Amino acid sequence: MRQIALLPGDGVGPEVLAGPTKLLEFLAERSLLELTGPWPVGASAFGALGTGLPDVTLAACDEADVACTYNRNIQSSLQIVIN
Numbered sequence: 001m002r003q004i005a006l007l008p009g010d011g012v013g014p015e016v017l018a019g020p021t022k023l024l025e026f027l028a029e030r031s032l033l034e035l036t037g038p039w040p041v042g043a044s045a046f047g048a049l050g051t052g053l054p055d056v057t058l059a060a061c062d063e064a065d066v067a068c069t070y071n072r073n074i075q076s077s078l079q080i081v082i083n
Helices: 011-028 041-047 056-064
Strands: 003-007 034-035 068-073 077-082
Touching: 003 011, 003 056, 011 034, 011 068
Parallel strands: 003 034, 003 068
Antiparallel strands: 068 077
């Protein structure tokens, strides 16, 4: 089963990922994939944990087959990274 790590990030990231997250949750409820997160990343993670990419988030991404995030600084697009 594929595992997807959600990293909504800051700013509009959570809003942008809200729709895809609903779809992913629907699929996870039917045991079609495993969904983890949301994991801390970005400025809010830095403020709370002192780093923009905490070890726990990095470990979750390493374990996942896919990391789904939004970064407005990279051409304002949804980013899906497949391991």
